Every structure is written in structure tokens, then in C-alpha cells.
Amino acid sequence: MIELRHLRYFRVLAETLHFGKAAELLHISQPPLSRQIALLEEALGVKLFDRSRRRVELTEAGRRFYLDTGAVFSAFEQAKRNALATARGDAGELSVGFMMSTAYSITPTVTRRYAAHYPQVNLKLAETLPLDLAEDIYSGNKDVAIMYRPQDCTGLETITIFREPMMVVLPPGHRLRGRDVIDPAELAGEIFIVTPKRIAPALHDMIVSYCLQHGVTPNVGLEINMQQSIVNLVGEGMGIAIVPRSMRNMRLSTTTFKPLKNAPIIEVVAVWKNDNHNPCIATFVESAEQAWRDVEAAWSEEERC
Known part of the structure; x- marks a missing residue:
């Protein structure tokens, strides 16, 4: 079986064209290097080097093998870098x-x-x-x-x-549109549009608890899954809603967002x-x-x- 070390031995010898120098660079003795090169040639079924007492030269097959093994080592180095990056989460x-x-x-x-x-x-x-x-x-x-x-x-x-305060969103012409800050007690009797508890329990419970703490029992007229749909329906005059402040980024001309007194803070995790x-x-x-x-x-x- 050809192993990566055999290819490394071959490439060092191909670059030095001297068994003694190659063995020194590889930190092995010359006889084991000669045996490994012979085993590599046997496994490939081709002669990679022409050897004589005075010189070592690459054969045509050896020169081609040297070029191709360069791609192998490049791919191996890239594989090592990829493995390290993956292990680090990069x-x-x-x-x-x-x-x-x-x-x-x-x-x-x-x-x-x-x-x-x-x-x-x-x-x-x-x-x-x-x-x-x-x-x-x-x-x-x-x-x-x-x-x-x-x-x-x-x-x-x-x-x-992420953390952000909740705000009340009002429909066109609402009686509270001129206020700077809305006291939740002023929302008594309003029709609320809320997210169902089963869809977003943390958000639903926060809104209901906030209202109850200020003496208001929400009159839920609509339960809608998505916050953007809730804001759209408020804009259509279907009710009011308490939503995260970032929903202002919908930039609907039909709605008005107002801060709430002692507004609850919703966390995103x-x-x-x-x-x-x-x-x-x-x-x-x-x-x-x-x-x-x-x-x-x-x-x-x-x-x-």
C-alpha cells in the first residue's frame, strides 16, 4: 500500500537527486530510503529513477509523478487547513x-x-x-x-x-394618537389583537400580565400568529396591539406607535x-x-x- 510518507520520500529524492542528501533531510538512513523507493516503484509498476554510481535522474514517468504528487500534497495541506477551520467553527x-x-x-x-x-x-x-x-x-x-x-x-x-421595550400600535384616527406616552389603564375597553399563547407563550403572557398589573383585562378580538400581520390589521382599523418596538420598522403610514408607561421589556435569545x-x-x-x-x-x- 502506498502511504503519504512514500510520496514524501520520493519528492525529497526527486528534488535532491541524491540518496545521501535526501536521507539526511528525511532524518533516516540511506538503505531504508532506497528500500522505500524500490517498494514505491514496485507498487506503481513503473521506474521513477535512473540510478548509476555517479548520478540519480528522474525518468519521464518520475517527472510526471513528481508533478502530480505536488497536487496531492497541496490538497492534503488544504484538507488540514479545512479540518482546523471546521474544528474552530470557522x-x-x-x-x-x-x-x-x-x-x-x-x-x-x-x-x-x-x-x-x-x-x-x-x-x-x-x-x-x-x-x-x-x-x-x-x-x-x-x-x-x-x-x-x-x-x-x-x-x-x-x-x-437583544432586548427592546414593547409599544402600543394604534390605528388611523385613534383617540390616543396625540399622546406622548400611553398609560396602559387608558387601553381599557379597546379591542386587542394578540399572538396566541400556544404560538409565542412568552410574548402572550408578557402582554396579558402587563395589562392586568395596570388594571386592564385585554379584550382579545383577534389572535394572529405573526407580528407583521398584527400591525397590518391594526392599520386596517381592526383593533390595537402591544408589539415589540422594532415592528416600527415596517413603516406603515396607517399606524402610529406610542411608548408605554413602565413598558415591559421583551428578550430575544x-x-x-x-x-x-x-x-x-x-x-x-x-x-x-x-x-x-x-x-x-x-x-x-x-x-x-
Whole structure:
């Protein structure tokens, strides 16, 4: 069987054309080198060197073999670099699921930063309902999820990558459109459009708890899965909604976003299974944390200005 060391012996001899010098460079004695070259020629079925007492020369077959083995060693070195990059999480494949609402906040920032810093990673993104994201992580369909914190984190790792206050979004001509800040008590009697608890329990419970704490029992008129659909329906005059601040980025002319008094803060987290050993997870999480720090710094700069 031809081994990589046989090819290395051959190439050093081909470059020195001297058994003694080649053996010295390879840190072996000359007789074992001669035997290995003979075994290589026997395995190939061709003569690679013309030998005489005074000189060693490559045959035509030897010259061709030298050229071709150069490609072998180049490929081997690239394979080593690829293996090292993959082990560090600098290369490989990563499947990420995200809630559509985060497309208006942190997901574009995170994925742009990650793609720029780790171009060798095949990043696969898929929009998924919060209901399904945790299950995708448990089942292995996704490596990482960008979502609201799951209620049950058994077997999962999570890290916060985004925080933002909730705001109330009002339809055209609403009586509260002129207010700078909305007291939640003023929302009594309004028709609420909310996300069903089974779809996004963390978000649903936050909104309901916030209202109850301020003496308001939400009058739920519509339950809608997607935050952007909720905002659109508010714009159509179907009710009001409490949504993450980033939903303002939809920039609908038919809606008005207003800050809430003592507004609750919603967290977006990166979630992965604790026994998923894909090294790209660590680099993705690191990028997500840095992206969040960059966003916070930008917000602080805007406030100073």
C-alpha cells in the first residue's frame, strides 16, 4: 500500500537527486530510503529513477509523478487547513431558525456580521413560528434558534442577544394618537389583537400580565400568529396591539406607535441544544453577542445626539 510518507520520500529524492542528501533531510538512513523507493516503484509498476554510481535522474514517468504528487500534497495541506477551520467553527454548516418579527430587529444584523466574519460557513436561514423553533432545536432540524426565551429550557442553552421595550400600535384616527406616552389603564375597553399563547407563550403572557398589573383585562378580538400581520390589521382599523418596538420598522403610514408607561421589556435569545457539538454554534453565538453590543452602542450614541 502506498502511504503519504512514500510520496514524501520520493519528492525529497526527486528534488535532491541524491540518496545521501535526501536521507539526511528525511532524518533516516540511506538503505531504508532506497528500500522505500524500490517498494514505491514496485507498487506503481513503473521506474521513477535512473540510478548509476555517479548520478540519480528522474525518468519521464518520475517527472510526471513528481508533478502530480505536488497536487496531492497541496490538497492534503488544504484538507488540514479545512479540518482546523471546521474544528474552530470557522468553516462548516450551520442551520438557523428565526421568528419573522426578528427580521425587523436583530436577525439581519447578526447574520450579516456572521457571514462577513465566517464566509466559509454555509449558513442556512429559515423563518419559523416560535411554537416550532424549540422543537426544531430538540429534534436537530436546526442548530440555533433566534426566538423569545422558551418556557421550558430543559436540555437547552440560551443567551440573550437583544432586548427592546414593547409599544402600543394604534390605528388611523385613534383617540390616543396625540399622546406622548400611553398609560396602559387608558387601553381599557379597546379591542386587542394578540399572538396566541400556544404560538409565542412568552410574548402572550408578557402582554396579558402587563395589562392586568395596570388594571386592564385585554379584550382579545383577534389572535394572529405573526407580528407583521398584527400591525397590518391594526392599520386596517381592526383593533390595537402591544408589539415589540422594532415592528416600527415596517413603516406603515396607517399606524402610529406610542411608548408605554413602565413598558415591559421583551428578550430575544439564541437557543441551542446543549449536546449539539457543531463548532459553528460557538462562533455564531459570539457574533450574535457582538452584534447586540454594536446595536446597544448605536442606540447610546443616538441618545447622546
